[in-house]
Amino acid sequence: MTERETWATRAGFILAAVGSAVGLGNIWQFPFKTAQFGGASFLIVYIIAALGIGLPAILAEFVIGRKTNLNTINAFEKLGYKEWRVVGAIGLFTGFWILSYYSVVGGWVLRYIGGSLTGAYFAAPAEYFGQVSAGMDALALHAVFMALVVGIVAAGIEDGIEKATKLMVPSIVVILGVLAAFAFTLPGASAGYAYFLSPDFNALTENFADIVPFAVGQAFFSLSLGMGAMITYASYIDGDQSLFGDGITIVFLNSFVGILAGLVVLPLLFAQGIDPNTSGAGAVFISVAGAFADIPGGQIIGLVFFVVVLIAALSSAISLLEVVVSWSIDNYDVSRPQMAVGLGGVIFLLGVPSAIDTAWLGWFDTLAYKLLLPLSVLGILVFAAWVYGAPAIDELMKGSGLGDGVGLTWLWLVRTLVIVAVVATLALGLQTLFL
Ligand code: PHE
Numbered sequence: 041m042t043e044r045e046t047w048a049t050r051a052g053f054i055l056a057a058v059g060s061a062v063g064l065g066n067i068w069q070f071p072f073k074t075a076q077f078g079g080a081s082f083l084i085v086y087i088i089a090a091l092g093i094g095l096p097a098i099l100a101e102f103v104i105g106r107k108t109n110l111n112t113i114n115a116f117e118k119l120g121y122k123e124w125r126v127v128g129a130i131g132l133f134t135g136f137w138i139l140s141y142y143s144v145v146g147g148w149v150l151r152y153i154g155g156s157l158t159g160a161y162f163a164a165p166a167e168y169f170g171q172v173s174a175g176m177d178a179l180a181l182h183a184v185f186m187a188l189v190v191g192i193v194a195a196g197i198e199d200g201i202e203k204a205t206k207l208m209v210p211s212i213v214v215i216l217g218v219l220a221a222f223a224f225t226l227p228g229a230s231a232g233y234a235y236f237l238s239p240d241f242n243a244l245t246e247n248f249a250d251i252v253p254f255a256v257g258q259a260f261f262s263l264s265l266g267m268g269a270m271i272t273y274a275s276y277i278d279g280d281q282s283l284f285g286d287g288i289t290i291v292f293l294n295s296f297v298g299i300l301a302g303l304v305v306l307p308l309l310f311a312q313g314i315d316p317n318t319s320g321a322g323a324v325f326i327s328v329a330g331a332f333a334d335i336p337g338g339q340i341i342g343l344v345f346f347v348v349v350l351i352a353a354l355s356s357a358i359s360l361l362e363v364v365v366s367w368s369i370d371n372y373d374v375s376r377p378q379m380a381v382g383l384g385g386v387i388f389l390l391g392v393p394s395a396i397d398t399a400w401l402g403w404f405d406t407l408a409y410k411l412l413l414p415l416s417v418l419g420i421l422v423f424a425a426w427v428y429g430a431p432a433i434d435e436l437m438k439g440s441g442l443g444d445g446v447g448l449t450w451l452w453l454v455r456t457l458v459i460v461a462v463v464a465t466l467a468l469g470l471q472t473l474f475l
């Protein structure tokens with residue numbers, strides 16, 4: 041078997057992890073949910089969730105990955121806890137599951153790049169979305185998106201994922217920045233800012249029981265936790281850089297891109313008098329697309345917008361395919377390209393129902409959000425903090441130059457508050473799943 045690959049540079053790892061984190065979650069979910077759940081007051085809850093729960097959880101995944109330099113299943117065995125491989129397996133399955141429908145949405149984005157160029161969706165955005173989001177068209181573009189993902193992953197860690205994300209992540213930030221500046225010039229933009237950023241504490245207190253689990257779930261999804269992605273990416277680290285520092289950087293950049301996306305999307309909608317109170321698929325593909333139909337230069341702006349969404353979706357999708365590819369090449373004597381093609385094909389097939397009917401897509405997504413993700417994150421946290429325990433602190437603090445107090449704080453935060461928060465999220469999710 042050939043030697044295991046590594047990232048060429050520390051920045052390469054950070055950018056790849058940010059590429060995984062920044063995705064459709066930031067661009068379509070985050071701005072709308074923030075606006076809906078009370079604007080700036082939700083932002084505060086989200087930032088607390090991201091720093092207080094998301095950050096400790098991402099650090100737990102980094103520790104498991106770097107310590108073992110193995111994929112998300114074998115890592116648990118190498119640490120001496122063979123039975124805990126089941127947690128890794130749940131994560132791997134979750135990633136597999138999510139990628140199947142994420143790729144369908146990636147296909148829609150491809151379609152909207154073309155639709156912006158030709159102005160196809162301008163006349164009737166809702167009808168257009170209805171036509172292209174399900175059926176043979178959607179299936180074909182799902183295949184194209186998956187092929188792009190396979191192509192990058194097949195090229196390997198350094199030559200594929202690292203090179204691609206080094207280009208992609210800065211592009212996302214720069215292009216969103218330019219779009220935000222453009223949105224700023226639109227008449228009516230200030231109403232969008234007000235809606236996005238003015239705190240509404242009533243909305244917050246009234247919906248507290250919905251908002252908190254959502255904020256936690258969003259932090260997990262957005263940071264790509266519970267899908268094996270961060271364990272896998274950290275397993276390619278070669279060196280003693282501060283995982284703590286990397287984690288903070290990644291959480292910060294991920295939140296920053298979400299806010300930036302809000303500064304693009306909401307002024308656009310308000311400038312056109314479009315109700316932002318739709319969320320999910322319709323929000324980006326109908327409301328935002330509808331706004332492009334009416335602004336000057338909408339064809340170009342629409343094109344640029346959907347290109348940036350595509351880049352964000354691709355740089356996330358490759359991290360999920362890498363989870364399964366990594367596992368298979370660590371265990372079997374097959375080449376990376378062969379595995380990428382084969383597994384990409386299986387994921388494509390799993391996504392067929394979602395491509396044929398958006399009701400399936402919704403069901404896949406609901407199951408992932410409410411059951412698979414919190415369950416998987418919970419398993420990882422219990423393992424890292426209670427089972428593996430103290431040795432995790434050494435791995436976490438290596439190269440950080442910080443005292444053991446920080447590591448101990450992490451350990452006890454995970455052992456108590458973070459685990460309780462995840463259990464609560466899981467319980468609330470299950471309740472709404474089955475009742
Ligand atoms: N963090 C991603 C997002 O916000 C979630 C994700 C990661 C989805 C990897 C798919 C693959 O979109």
Ligand code: NA
Nearest residue numbers: 061062063262
């Ligand atoms: Na994200």
